[in-house]
Amino acid sequence: MTTTEEQLEQxxxxxxxxxxxxxxxxxxxxxxDAVFWVSAAFIVGAACDITKLLFAGDWDFWTDWKDRIWWPxxxxxxxxxxxxxxxxxxxxxxxxxxxxxYTAICLWPLATLGRWVQWGNFVHYPMNxxxxxxxxxxxxxxxxxxxxxxxxILTSVVGSAVFAFGWWVxxxxxxxxxxxxxxxxxxxLTVSDIQGIExxxxxxxxxxxIVEHGTLRSFLGETQYVSLVFGATxxxxxxxxxxxxxxxxxxxxxxxxxxxx
Amino acid sequence: xxxxxxALLLLGMATTVAYASPASAHxxxxxxxxxxxxxxxxxxxxxxxxxxxxxxxxxxxQGEKFTIKGVAKLMNTWPDTLAKGLPRIGYINIAxxxxxxxxxxxxxxxxxxxxxxEITKGNYYSFEETLMGRRVGRWHVHPTFAVKGAxxxxxxxxxxxxxxxxxxxxxxxxxxxxxxxENYHLVSVWTIxxxxxxxxxxxxxxxxxxxxxxxxxxxxTVTNPAVTLAIPLNDDGIxxxxxxxxxxxxxxxxxxxTALFLLIGWIWQASAFPVKIPQxxxxxxxxxxxxxxAPTLATVDARSAKYDYQAKALRLQVETKNVSSSxxxxxxxxxxxxxxxxxxxxxxxxxxxxxxxxxxxxGTIQPGQTATLTIDLPGSRFNDEHLLPTGESQxxxxxxxxxxxxxxxxxxxxxEEPLQPHYIS
Numbered sequence: 001m002t003t004t005e006e007q008l009e010q011x012x013x014x015x016x017x018x019x020x021x022x023x024x025x026x027x028x029x030x031x032x033d034a035v036f037w038v039s040a041a042f043i044v045g046a047a048c049d050i051t052k053l054l055f056a057g058d059w060d061f062w063t064d065w066k067d068r069i070w071w072p073x074x075x076x077x078x079x080x081x082x083x084x085x086x087x088x089x090x091x092x093x094x095x096x097x098x099x100x101x102y103t104a105i106c107l108w109p110l111a112t113l114g115r116w117v118q119w120g121n122f123v124h125y126p127m128n129x130x131x132x133x134x135x136x137x138x139x140x141x142x143x144x145x146x147x148x149x150x151x152x153i154l155t156s157v158v159g160s161a162v163f164a165f166g167w168w169v170x171x172x173x174x175x176x177x178x179x180x181x182x183x184x185x186x187x188x189l190t191v192s193d194i195q196g197i198e199x200x201x202x203x204x205x206x207x208x209x210i211v212e213h214g215t216l217r218s219f220l221g222e223t224q225y226v227s228l229v230f231g232a233t234x235x236x237x238x239x240x241x242x243x244x245x246x247x248x249x250x251x252x253x254x255x256x257x258x259x260x261x
Numbered sequence: 262x263x264x265x266x267x268a269l270l271l272l273g274m275a276t277t278v279a280y281a282s283p284a285s286a287h288x289x290x291x292x293x294x295x296x297x298x299x300x301x302x303x304x305x306x307x308x309x310x311x312x313x314x315x316x317x318x319x320x321x322x323q324g325e326k327f328t329i330k331g332v333a334k335l336m337n338t339w340p341d342t343l344a345k346g347l348p349r350i351g352y353i354n355i356a357x358x359x360x361x362x363x364x365x366x367x368x369x370x371x372x373x374x375x376x377x378x379e380i381t382k383g384n385y386y387s388f389e390e391t392l393m394g395r396r397v398g399r400w401h402v403h404p405t406f407a408v409k410g411a412x413x414x415x416x417x418x419x420x421x422x423x424x425x426x427x428x429x430x431x432x433x434x435x436x437x438x439x440x441x442x443e444n445y446h447l448v449s450v451w452t453i454x455x456x457x458x459x460x461x462x463x464x465x466x467x468x469x470x471x472x473x474x475x476x477x478x479x480x481x482t483v484t485n486p487a488v489t490l491a492i493p494l495n496d497d498g499i500x501x502x503x504x505x506x507x508x509x510x511x512x513x514x515x516x517x518x519t520a521l522f523l524l525i526g527w528i529w530q531a532s533a534f535p536v537k538i539p540q541x542x543x544x545x546x547x548x549x550x551x552x553x554x555a556p557t558l559a560t561v562d563a564r565s566a567k568y569d570y571q572a573k574a575l576r577l578q579v580e581t582k583n584v585s586s587s588x589x590x591x592x593x594x595x596x597x598x599x600x601x602x603x604x605x606x607x608x609x610x611x612x613x614x615x616x617x618x619x620x621x622x623x624g625t626i627q628p629g630q631t632a633t634l635t636i637d638l639p640g641s642r643f644n645d646e647h648l649l650p651t652g653e654s655q656x657x658x659x660x661x662x663x664x665x666x667x668x669x670x671x672x673x674x675x676x677e678e679p680l681q682p683h684y685i686s
Contacts, residue, residue: 018501022474030481032483033483036482037465037482066540093489094489095498097468098469101461126442126447128450136460137457141516143512147508150496170526173527179534180435180534181434181538182432185367191442191445193540194442197375198442200360200364201360207351
């Protein structure tokens, strides 16, 4: 087939698709779209919450665990996984750069409600000690990168880095008041340390806390930024784990039963 | 048939929920007896403060303080199965149902101790914890000694009743400002989270509801695969009208607004909280106490530990030599959470974790003299506390024998003896 014929066929295909984009369906109206988005929210939020709790649970949970080494490395890695899977699914199926943000807005109310009901009302930990981190601003940036680059490879590198930095900035703003020093028990501690000691956690002796202890290294005191860069790198790996989940565990099994035009 | 089976199954599950009683205390009894006896010896544990209720509870108001004082000995009989036989890091705390009381001060061997300590087998750790009533209710509170690589050992507990009263948790910052730890900056945390959430909602609503296709029709979701599966993955669908240049403009605006929001937040935290430090790790070795250096009054060699099932009595026989220059008398036998007092030495049993022992011969042991002491202990107390290791992998009774001399000086000696659970003839 000559080039002109190929171009003609492609143009005809585009015209058919343009008609399909706006085709009104008698029985599948926008209510179905709303039902889909709302009902999927519980599964997506739960999946992201479970993944986050399994990999980075305590760091997301307590203010005295939100340190400058482990928190920025593990938490964005844990959060990006399900968001990445949803990015792939939603871009493939609808060309919508919404996967990461949708995951974030599904996660936030579930995580917050869980903390408030279980840890606030049931056990009476103060909410300023057990607030969950937010990934919404980070998700917006990652989705923006996908829409601009239209490439999952570029999104995995640039988008993951932007996700990790955006996540850290949005959550550091919240932890900042709790990093102020205070004199307590004849020591200088942060407000978050005092929260961890004063609000009893009977089965979590302090030595179980995995935070920065200090090692021989030459970062000139810029530990935080080195952790951020490493966290961004680790987030790339998390992004591709999410891509694997989206491609191999979600889309590929469905694709075996769906008709492709 | 299947429906009946399903209904029966549901009913069965429902009854387990309906009849489940709340678990609120004494979980330490589920730990193995021989481990509890061989690890920490709790002596002189006293709860003070508040009012005493008729039932023995301590009644305090929210915000009112009370104190737990005592001595925990890290016994030389520490088993090899825990922390590889070498306990190094410990944490003295309390066990209760969450933050129903708040820790205000903790002193170990006279030194304020916010977190973990370096520990050595055979040493004494004198603790004083000042706590505050926080949550209304009736709570069981134990002092605890957690050891890294092993777990948490509980001392004798006390019921604490917290009554309603206005309270706060004041903490003084480096800049002199006093804050309330209960709600410090809670509003700013929620504000930042809610604003972020709203930005995300705007993004999603644009793509799912407000946004339009190239022809100005509402954007669809469920029916789009008919189009999207026919175009390449790196095609954003502008050519077929799925997305538009307006979408690009809108996402740029939302992303910019988000970046601006984070920038404002960053500037705010940098100016509002100019001094910040990372979370602190405090670890040190407490100084030795007088108990560590006090002269030994007696050496002991346990000869037998027999349990009579019918009489419910535990009989210990211990050969004791007075190595001091003053007559001594057995004052107490302490094992895990239980303390047994010898009334003839002047010790009086009080509290739910104390009882009396019968000693024979009951008198003093003269300097240089060796006596074989027969100590009869009420087995029912061991039963109640699950401290009889029958059915466990090590049939051992261990504890501290506390001796007192004529001047009132005390010293303790550890004993450990295989348990022989058969009849006393």
